[in-house]
Amino acid sequence: xxxxxxxxxxxxxxxxxxxxxxxxxxxxxxxxxxxxxxxxxxxxxxxxxxxxxxxxxxxxxxxxxxxxxxxxxxxxxxxxxxxxxxxxxxxxxxxxxxxxxxxxxxxxxxxxxxxxxxxxxxxxxxxxxxxxxxxxxxxxxxxxxxxxxxxxxxxxxxxxxxxxxxxxxxxxxxxxxxxxxxxxxxxxxxxxxxxxxxxxxxxxxxxxxxxxxxxxxxxxxxxxxxxxxxxxxxxxxxxxxxxxxxxxxxxxxxxxxxxxxxxxxxxxxxxxxxxxxxxxxxxxxxxxxxxxxxxxxxxxxxxxxxxxxxxxxxxxxxxxxxxxxxxxxxxxxxxxxxxxxxxxxxxxxxxxxxxxxxxxxxxxxxxxxxxxxxxxxxxxxxxxxxxxxxxxxxxxxxxxxxxxxxxxxxxxxxxx
Amino acid sequence: xxxxxxxxxxxxxxxxxxxxxxxxxxxxxxxxxxxxxxxxxxxxxxxxxxxxxxxxxxxxxxxxxxxxxxxxxxxxxxxxxxxxxxxxxxxxxxxxxxxxxxxxxxxxxxxxxxxxxxxxxxxxxxxxxxxxxxxxxxxxxxxxxxxxxxxxxxxxxxxxxxxxxxxxxxxxxxxxxxxxxxxxxxxxxxxxxxxxxxxxxxxxxxxxxxxxxxxxxxxxxxxxxxxxxxxxxxxxxxxxxxxxxxxxxxxxxxxxxxxxxxxxxxxxxxxxxxxxxxxxxxxxxxxxxxxxxxxxxxxxxxxxxxxxxxxxxxxxxxxxxxxxxxxxxxxxxxxxxxxxxxxxxxxxxxxxxxxxxxxxxxxxxxxxxxxxxxxxxxxxxxxxxxxxxxxxxxxxxxxxxxxxxxxxxxxxxxxxxxxxxxxxxxxxxxxxxxxxxxxxxxxxxxxxxxxxxxxxxxxxxxxxxxxxxxxxxxxxxxxxxxxxxxxxxxxxxxxxxxx
Numbered sequence: 001x002x003x004x005x006x007x008x009x010x011x012x013x014x015x016x017x018x019x020x021x022x023x024x025x026x027x028x029x030x031x032x033x034x035x036x037x038x039x040x041x042x043x044x045x046x047x048x049x050x051x052x053x054x055x056x057x058x059x060x061x062x063x064x065x066x067x068x069x070x071x072x073x074x075x076x077x078x079x080x081x082x083x084x085x086x087x088x089x090x091x092x093x094x095x096x097x098x099x100x101x102x103x104x105x106x107x108x109x110x111x112x113x114x115x116x117x118x119x120x121x122x123x124x125x126x127x128x129x130x131x132x133x134x135x136x137x138x139x140x141x142x143x144x145x146x147x148x149x150x151x152x153x154x155x156x157x158x159x160x161x162x163x164x165x166x167x168x169x170x171x172x173x174x175x176x177x178x179x180x181x182x183x184x185x186x187x188x189x190x191x192x193x194x195x196x197x198x199x200x201x202x203x204x205x206x207x208x209x210x211x212x213x214x215x216x217x218x219x220x221x222x223x224x225x226x227x228x229x230x231x232x233x234x235x236x237x238x239x240x241x242x243x244x245x246x247x248x249x250x251x252x253x254x255x256x257x258x259x260x261x262x263x264x265x266x267x268x269x270x271x272x273x274x275x276x277x278x279x280x281x282x283x284x285x286x287x288x289x290x291x292x293x294x295x296x297x298x299x300x301x302x303x304x305x306x307x308x309x310x311x312x313x314x315x316x317x318x319x320x321x322x323x324x325x326x327x328x329x330x331x332x333x334x335x336x337x338x339x340x341x342x343x344x345x346x347x348x349x350x351x352x353x354x355x356x357x358x359x360x361x362x363x364x365x366x367x368x369x370x371x372x373x374x375x376x377x378x379x380x381x382x383x384x385x386x387x388x389x390x391x392x393x394x395x396x397x398x399x400x401x402x403x404x405x406x407x408x409x410x411x412x413x414x415x416x
Numbered sequence: 417x418x419x420x421x422x423x424x425x426x427x428x429x430x431x432x433x434x435x436x437x438x439x440x441x442x443x444x445x446x447x448x449x450x451x452x453x454x455x456x457x458x459x460x461x462x463x464x465x466x467x468x469x470x471x472x473x474x475x476x477x478x479x480x481x482x483x484x485x486x487x488x489x490x491x492x493x494x495x496x497x498x499x500x501x502x503x504x505x506x507x508x509x510x511x512x513x514x515x516x517x518x519x520x521x522x523x524x525x526x527x528x529x530x531x532x533x534x535x536x537x538x539x540x541x542x543x544x545x546x547x548x549x550x551x552x553x554x555x556x557x558x559x560x561x562x563x564x565x566x567x568x569x570x571x572x573x574x575x576x577x578x579x580x581x582x583x584x585x586x587x588x589x590x591x592x593x594x595x596x597x598x599x600x601x602x603x604x605x606x607x608x609x610x611x612x613x614x615x616x617x618x619x620x621x622x623x624x625x626x627x628x629x630x631x632x633x634x635x636x637x638x639x640x641x642x643x644x645x646x647x648x649x650x651x652x653x654x655x656x657x658x659x660x661x662x663x664x665x666x667x668x669x670x671x672x673x674x675x676x677x678x679x680x681x682x683x684x685x686x687x688x689x690x691x692x693x694x695x696x697x698x699x700x701x702x703x704x705x706x707x708x709x710x711x712x713x714x715x716x717x718x719x720x721x722x723x724x725x726x727x728x729x730x731x732x733x734x735x736x737x738x739x740x741x742x743x744x745x746x747x748x749x750x751x752x753x754x755x756x757x758x759x760x761x762x763x764x765x766x767x768x769x770x771x772x773x774x775x776x777x778x779x780x781x782x783x784x785x786x787x788x789x790x791x792x793x794x795x796x797x798x799x800x801x802x803x804x805x806x807x808x809x810x811x812x813x814x815x816x817x818x819x820x821x822x823x824x825x826x827x828x829x830x831x832x833x834x835x836x837x838x839x840x841x842x843x844x845x846x847x848x849x850x851x852x853x854x855x856x857x858x859x860x861x862x863x864x865x866x867x868x869x870x871x872x873x874x875x876x877x878x879x880x881x882x883x884x885x886x887x888x889x890x891x892x893x894x895x896x897x898x899x900x901x902x903x904x905x906x907x908x909x910x911x912x913x914x915x
Contacts, residue, residue: 050826050827050830050832051823051826051827051830051832052827052832052833052834053834054832054833054834055832055833055834055837056834057478057814057818057834057837057838058818059814059818060475060477060478075830079826079829079830080797080801080822080825080826080829081801084801084802084822084826087802088802088804088822093804094822094823094826095823096818096819096820096823306504307504307507307508309508309510319477324514324517324519324520329475329476329477329517329519330514330517330519331476331517332508332515332517334504334508334515335469335515335516335517337504338468338469338494338495338504338557339468339469339470342468342557343467343468343470343472344472344473344833344836344837345470345471345472345473345474345475346470347833348475348833348837349475352475
């Protein structure tokens with residue numbers, strides 16, 4: 001299944017090059033060069049919904065080593081609005097962000113707002129949350145908006161249905177997404193600097209996914225996303241769909257799994273050949289006072305952290321865990337307990353930590369792939385997360401990784 | 417540590433008046449905040465209050481990197497718990513500077529930012545119960561509590577370091593408005609005159625507490641003694657005489673490094689008007705100043721000439737809630753050396769970006785021109801949506817160097833937390849610049865002219881500012897009004913029904 005290196009794809013606005021492949025699984029490391037610089041995959045992209053990453057300055061985000069973040073087309077279309085974006089000259093200028101931006105199409109909002117909208121061949125009809133006037137979001141309008149935003153990766157408008165949907169609606173949505181991709185490609189005014197990604201639909205139906213992959217491949221977009229997942233499906237079904245799609249998609253193009261951001265999900269997906277992820281989880285959960293660590297999630301509002309004077313995670317290199325002597329802030333769990341969910345700075349600090357965790361997890365995975373030690377890396381990751389209790393490993397992860405030849409139940413190097 | 421006479425000499429010099437003016441009480445000075453190192457604050461200046469140990473909206477890193485705060489103010493009531501006597505801070509056995517991650521200055525040759533340590537916050541919420549002789553009524557994160565004076569001293573001994581100034585506990589004549597009075601049409605009494613017995617009690621209690629604080633700590637750190645607001649100077653004469661060792665038979669030889677004056681009108685007392693719901697409006701509102709007895713030692717009207725001769729050359733910290741730069745100027749012209757910086761954070765919370773400057777040359781003032789606003793209110797998205805200029809041209813703060821008005825207006829109207837971060841960085845920077853020009857004007861002898869020009873140039877009471885998420889809840893508004901109201905509106909409606 002693996003192709004020989006180098007696998008390169010060069011389009012007007014992107015050079016994608018696979019630089020290393022895991023000799024066991026489908027994991028790969030690649031360099032993606034776009035108008036606003038290099039992105040090294042596997043990569044987690046934090047979500048700066050309304051052109052800001054939840055309280056962090058662009059400078060702080062840059063310092064974390066983030067090279068690409070998400071903006072939400074739908075939200076930017078409402079605030080500050082297309083006219084403003086045109087005058088300002090796009091989202092990079094709006095937020096003074098020197099690196100890459102990816103925008104979604106607004107399609108996902110359809111799922112979350114399904115009851116409040118109707119979808120026709122023309123587009124999505126809903127009432128404006130501003131003044132209640134009827135609005136129509138068409139593929140052309142979505143691309144036009146994303147052209148105004150000027151993001152480096154733009155997503156097609158797809159017909160998203162809830163992941164667990166069954167029956168003819170799934171098929172309709174899948175075919176409609178293909179038709180809408182054609183309209184999006186036609187509408188994209190800036191193929192020379194904005195990479196339009198196709199989105200694979202078809203819910204949990206592998207046959208539909210196959211058709212969709214084949215059709216989308218024909219359109220030869222610079223990259224491809226697997227959409228319509230992370231909607232409450234079982235994890236094993238999610239893995240089957242992803243594994244199925246990565247087999248069918250071209251090896252010389254970036255594969256992006258939309259809305260995936262739990263550490264375990266990302267690691268398993270990387271093993272299945274996915275390159276890009278995004279999720280609001282790390283930033284949202286930070287605002288609830290939760291810190292993501294390699295040993296699990298800590299809710300710092302719990303009383304037990306009130307007198308815990310250690311860092312969020314020992315050995316963590318993030319700006320808040322590093323001590324002042326090491327150039328960090330030396331923030332303790334006790335201090336976070338005092339301010340989490342009470343002062344905005346509490347959210348800022350945990351956001352810094354969580355985003356760093358996600359970025360660093362992907363950086364380490366990339367390093368392991370380059371050194372061809374990825375299976376060992378995955379084993380160690382699960383071992384640490386579950387404190388060595390293999391009986392607690394989730395079945396779906398064990399099975400999904402077995403399907404790509406990684407046995408996480410096997411002994412790790414040095415384990416007795 | 418030097419020997420005794422040397423130490424005494426150092427203590428004597430904690431505040432130096434460098435220059436005075438003929439027709440204004442404003443003065444240029446330098447306040448040494450440490451007994452051991454040469455760490456001084458040039459005055460006039462502001463001290464910036466923290467909330468739970470953080471400067472609102474700024475992570476320790478942004479505080480270190482992007483703003484230069486003259487001094488911070490920390491109220492220990494933020495670090496104690498209602499139920500347990502043992503607070504996490506005490507158990508940590510660390511200095512408070514480390515506990516709340518106040519970072520050393522990025523320039524290794526600079527000295528740490530001075531911290532003013534107090535029992536209560538900068539603008540304390542009135543408590544429902546009165547203090548007792550041995551305990552101070554405080555509002556902790558968990559609710560009302562009696563904080564024993566001994567415990568306070570114990571905490572101070574643990575958390576202090578060599579760049580700290582201490583404020584003794586103070587019993588304030590503040591009374592809590594009964595819950596439900598607000599907005600219910602019940603007339604709320606304005607700061608009533610403190611009765612004779614209460615005044616005596618206040619004086620005695622504060623005398624004891626201040627004397628104990630001086631005795632315990634004034635060797636190690638400067639201690640600023642409170643003037644009791646709401647009672648006349650003559651009523652607290654005894655208190656001062658005692659502290660200065662003037663009382664017959666007194667052996668008190670402690671040095672008083674300065675005075676703290678505060679106000680009776682806490683911004684948290686909804687005495688102004690029961691129809692406004694937000695802090696900014698409360699703070700900004702041009703209320704009828706209660707007719708103060710000129711003899712009362714209330715911050716807004718205080719006359720430092722009343723202060724005993726021995727204390728005239730000590731530093732004066734004005735903890736009154738300032739409602740903007742105009743009031744800050746007035747406080748400085750009254751002779752205050754340090755003012756409380758709550759007005760900066762409150763302007764930030766209200767979506768304001770400072771645009772004022774002290775006019776330093778006569779030419780910049782045009783009589784007859786319409787007054788300008790002293791801040792940009794970024795809620796006006798229409799006006800700033802595509803404005804790519806910085807908040808102030810030529811401003812060198814991080815916000816103005818890296819971002820523009822359009823972004824701030826967008827963030828604020830989208831309720832993104834970064835809006836307040838960027839505003840706070842800019843506002844602190846501008847306040848610093850303001851203080852620099854005030855000091856320069858005193859030096860040049862032009863402060864009176866500059867202050868007059870300032871009041872002709874800028875509108876004092878701006879309208880249109882409002883406090884929205886995310887700090888619309890919490891300590892600073894807890895008792896000031898209805899905080900349970902949902903702050904966001906439902907955006908989407910059902911397509912078919914429109915509901």
